Amino acid sequence: MVDSSRLNIRTSDIRACRFFFKYIQNNIPQSRHLVFDDNNPDTPLSCRIINDALEIYLPDSQTRQTFIRGMELALSTTILADKNFVWLESDTRATFWMWGRLCLDEKCNQSINKELSNNVYTFWYRDFKLPDTPSSHHERFTYIVAFIDYLCMNTANTPAIRCWLTANLNLWRKHAINLNRLKWLNPDDxxxxxxxxxxxxxxxxxxxxxxxxxxxxxxxxxxxxxxxxxxxxxxxxxxxxxxxxxxxxxxxxxxxxxxxxxxxxxxxxxKGREELSDEHVKHLAFLVNYYRSDKISVIEMLIDDRVRGINAKIEAKQIRQRYP
Incomplete structure (x- = not known):
């Protein structure tokens, strides 16, 4: 991960980039004004930002190399391994449930405080200012991992966070047995x-x-x-x-x-579709409201429009045949 000849950080792991930048800001006070996108998927860009900061604030090669080694050691002992998140990454429903609890459930956040022996109530998800409108499984999973990383970095109590996450896995296992599933509902419909x-x-x-x-x-x-x-x-x-x-x-x-x-x-x-479907009943009601008319008038208007369109096409075709 460290290029000893150039004393640079090289990684394709967004979690490592996130940790390195946080570590630099915590240990080099002069760097705290720097801005960094913790969830930027462009890891080469993140590495350049990190390396620029190291070169500016640690110009001495030996000092920088020692700092990087300490930073790598801290990474390995602070951030939870990817295997801890496999149950979430592979299960869309579990991920949504977990993200929802982190974002909405005060009791879930209180369970974190209890595990950390934190006497001051903290709503961690809000404090970390993570997005509250993810629009895909990937985004929800990404925010959960980022949340756990922030917890580990801010509390310096990774064993407690690991225990808390494992407890949630066990809770989901117990919960998953009794999950409601509707036979007629599938994502393709x-x-x-x-x-x-x-x-x-x-x-x-x-x-x-x-x-x-x-x-x-x-x-x-x-x-x-x-x-x-x-x-x-x-x-x-x-x-x-x-x-x-x-x-x-x-x-x-x-x-x-x-x-x-x-x-x-x-x-x-x-019945040969003698009645409108529920969806078309709603559309008809919308048109009635839009044109401020009644149902029969709107239907007649639509029929007249369609007939005029067909007649215009027929006339145009006849003219082309008459004057080739």
Whole structure:
């Protein structure tokens, strides 16, 4: 990792870059004004910034080499190994659950304080100012790893953090056995994913309690696409802090609503589509509101527009045939 001939840092690990810069700022006070993007995937650029700082503040070769060796040793004893995060990286649902707890759950943060014997309550995720609107599994996983790295660097108690993370793994294992999974919901069905997400969100709002609780209803960022809607739906279930009976009733209502919706769609298909689908009913209502008219007038207007368009095409074709 260290090029002894040039006394430079060379690494492709974003976690190492993050640690090195933090270490430099902690141990070289003059460098604390420097700005560094802790999550920049461009590690060659990060290395250049780190090496520039080392050259400026440690011009003596021997001093710099000693500093780098100490920095590498500190890295190996401070940052948790990648193997500690495999269970999160390979499980989208576990990652969303973990990220949601870190970002929203005060009890989760309190468990960190307890493990660290920290008597002053600290909401660590907020203190580290990590993003609260990730839009993919990769981003959520990245922020969790960054969070753990910051914890280790700021508390200097890596063994306690490792124990805390292992306890969360064991909690997830226990939790995963009883996870709700809907047979009819899959990430490839975009319409149902979005419908399920919106329906569950509404159910949670209906069960909203008076007290301010970010886990009832669960206040997750809105999904940016149908695949994220699928993952967010299950995160809403996994993080929902409410009695099992209430959650079971909500899932039963959701299943019933889905099968009723499917039944109506099949009926409409058998009738030769004599009725509008739910989606087109909503679109028609939007047009009625937009044009400030009634349903029949809007339908007649759309028919007239389409007929005029077809007639115009027919006339144009006849003119071309008449005058080739």
């Amino acid at each position: 975009s319409d149902n994913c979005i419908w399920a997400y919106r329906s569950l969100k509404k159910y949670q709002q209906d069960y909203h309690t008076e007290e301010s609780n970010p886990l009832n209803p669960v206040t997750l960022p809105s999904p940016v696409n149908s695949e994220e809607a699928f993952h967010t739906f299950y995160a809403l279930l996994d993080l929902w802090e409410i009695g099992n009976d209430t959650q079971t009733k909500a899932i039963a209502k959701l299943n019933k609503a889905f099968y009723q919706k499917t039944f109506r769609q099949k009926q409409a298909a058998r």
